[in-house]
Amino acid sequence: MKPTTRETRPRKWRKPTPCPICGCTRIGFQWIATAYNPILHTTRAIWRVQCRHRQGILIITRHNDLKEAIRAWNTRANKHKRKAKER
Ligand SMILES: [Zn+2]
Numbered sequence: 001m002k003p004t005t006r007e008t009r010p011r012k013w014r015k016p017t018p019c020p021i022c023g024c025t026r027i028g029f030q031w032i033a034t035a036y037n038p039i040l041h042t043t044r045a046i047w048r049v050q051c052r053h054r055q056g057i058l059i060i061t062r063h064n065d066l067k068e069a070i071r072a073w074n075t076r077a078n079k080h081k082r083k084a085k086e087r
Contacts, residue, residue: 014067014070015070016029016049016070016073016074016077017073017074017077017078018077019051019052019053019054019077020077020078020080020081020084021051021053021054021080022051022052022053022054024051024052024053026051026052027049027050027051027073028049028050028051029047029048029049029066029069029070029073030047030048030049030050031045031046031047031048031064031066031069032046032047032048032058033045033046034046034064042062043062043063043064044060044061044062045060045061045062045063045064045065045068045069046058046059046060047059047060047061047069047072049069049073057076059072059073059076060072
Protein backbone atom coordinates (compact mmCIF):
# COMPACT_ATOMS: atom_id res chain seq x y z
CA MET A 1 0.00 0.00 0.00
CA LYS A 2 1.45 3.31 -1.05
CA PRO A 3 1.17 6.17 1.34
CA THR A 4 -0.71 9.09 -0.13
CA THR A 5 1.54 12.09 -0.10
CA ARG A 6 0.43 15.62 -0.43
CA GLU A 7 2.51 16.02 -3.55
CA THR A 8 0.49 13.43 -5.43
CA ARG A 9 -2.74 15.03 -4.35
CA PRO A 10 -2.48 18.69 -5.20
CA ARG A 11 -4.68 21.00 -3.26
CA LYS A 12 -7.61 22.25 -5.19
CA TRP A 13 -8.58 25.23 -3.18
CA ARG A 14 -7.84 27.48 -6.11
CA LYS A 15 -10.61 25.91 -8.08
CA PRO A 16 -14.08 25.77 -6.61
CA THR A 17 -15.74 22.37 -6.36
CA PRO A 18 -18.37 21.83 -9.06
CA CYS A 19 -21.91 22.57 -7.98
CA PRO A 20 -23.38 19.55 -6.16
CA ILE A 21 -26.83 20.24 -7.57
CA CYS A 22 -26.26 20.57 -11.28
CA GLY A 23 -22.57 19.73 -11.56
CA CYS A 24 -21.63 22.88 -13.35
CA THR A 25 -18.12 24.16 -12.84
CA ARG A 26 -18.80 27.81 -13.47
CA ILE A 27 -19.10 29.02 -9.93
CA GLY A 28 -19.10 32.73 -9.46
CA PHE A 29 -17.93 34.43 -6.29
CA GLN A 30 -19.05 37.91 -5.53
CA TRP A 31 -18.04 39.84 -2.49
CA ILE A 32 -21.00 41.69 -1.04
CA ALA A 33 -19.98 43.26 2.22
CA THR A 34 -17.85 43.08 5.28
CA ALA A 35 -19.69 43.24 8.57
CA TYR A 36 -18.00 44.47 11.70
CA ASN A 37 -19.10 43.37 15.12
CA PRO A 38 -18.09 46.12 17.58
CA ILE A 39 -18.74 43.93 20.61
CA LEU A 40 -16.64 40.96 19.57
CA HIS A 41 -14.26 43.04 17.46
CA THR A 42 -14.57 40.64 14.59
CA THR A 43 -15.25 41.11 10.93
CA ARG A 44 -17.17 38.82 8.66
CA ALA A 45 -17.05 38.92 4.92
CA ILE A 46 -20.23 38.04 3.11
CA TRP A 47 -20.00 36.40 -0.28
CA ARG A 48 -22.57 35.50 -2.83
CA VAL A 49 -21.77 32.22 -4.52
CA GLN A 50 -23.68 31.51 -7.65
CA CYS A 51 -23.68 28.82 -10.27
CA ARG A 52 -25.46 28.87 -13.57
CA HIS A 53 -28.67 27.32 -12.29
CA ARG A 54 -28.98 28.30 -8.70
CA GLN A 55 -30.12 31.62 -7.41
CA GLY A 56 -27.02 31.85 -5.32
CA ILE A 57 -26.18 31.18 -1.71
CA LEU A 58 -24.54 33.32 0.90
CA ILE A 59 -21.28 32.30 2.47
CA ILE A 60 -19.78 34.07 5.43
CA THR A 61 -16.05 33.97 6.06
CA ARG A 62 -13.77 35.51 8.62
CA HIS A 63 -11.54 37.36 6.23
CA ASN A 64 -12.09 39.30 3.11
CA ASP A 65 -10.25 36.66 1.14
CA LEU A 66 -11.48 34.95 -1.98
CA LYS A 67 -9.42 31.84 -1.23
CA GLU A 68 -11.26 31.44 2.04
CA ALA A 69 -14.58 31.90 0.31
CA ILE A 70 -13.68 29.19 -2.20
CA ARG A 71 -12.65 26.89 0.63
CA ALA A 72 -15.93 27.51 2.43
CA TRP A 73 -17.84 26.74 -0.73
CA ASN A 74 -15.86 23.54 -1.30
CA THR A 75 -16.58 22.36 2.24
CA ARG A 76 -20.23 23.06 1.79
CA ALA A 77 -20.44 21.41 -1.61
CA ASN A 78 -18.65 18.29 -0.37
CA LYS A 79 -20.95 18.00 2.63
CA HIS A 80 -23.90 18.23 0.33
CA LYS A 81 -22.51 15.47 -1.87
CA ARG A 82 -21.99 13.20 1.11
CA LYS A 83 -25.54 13.77 2.30
CA ALA A 84 -26.90 12.92 -1.13
CA LYS A 85 -24.96 9.64 -1.09
CA GLU A 86 -26.39 8.59 2.26
CA ARG A 87 -29.92 8.86 1.02
ZN1 LIG B 1 -25.33 24.36 -10.04
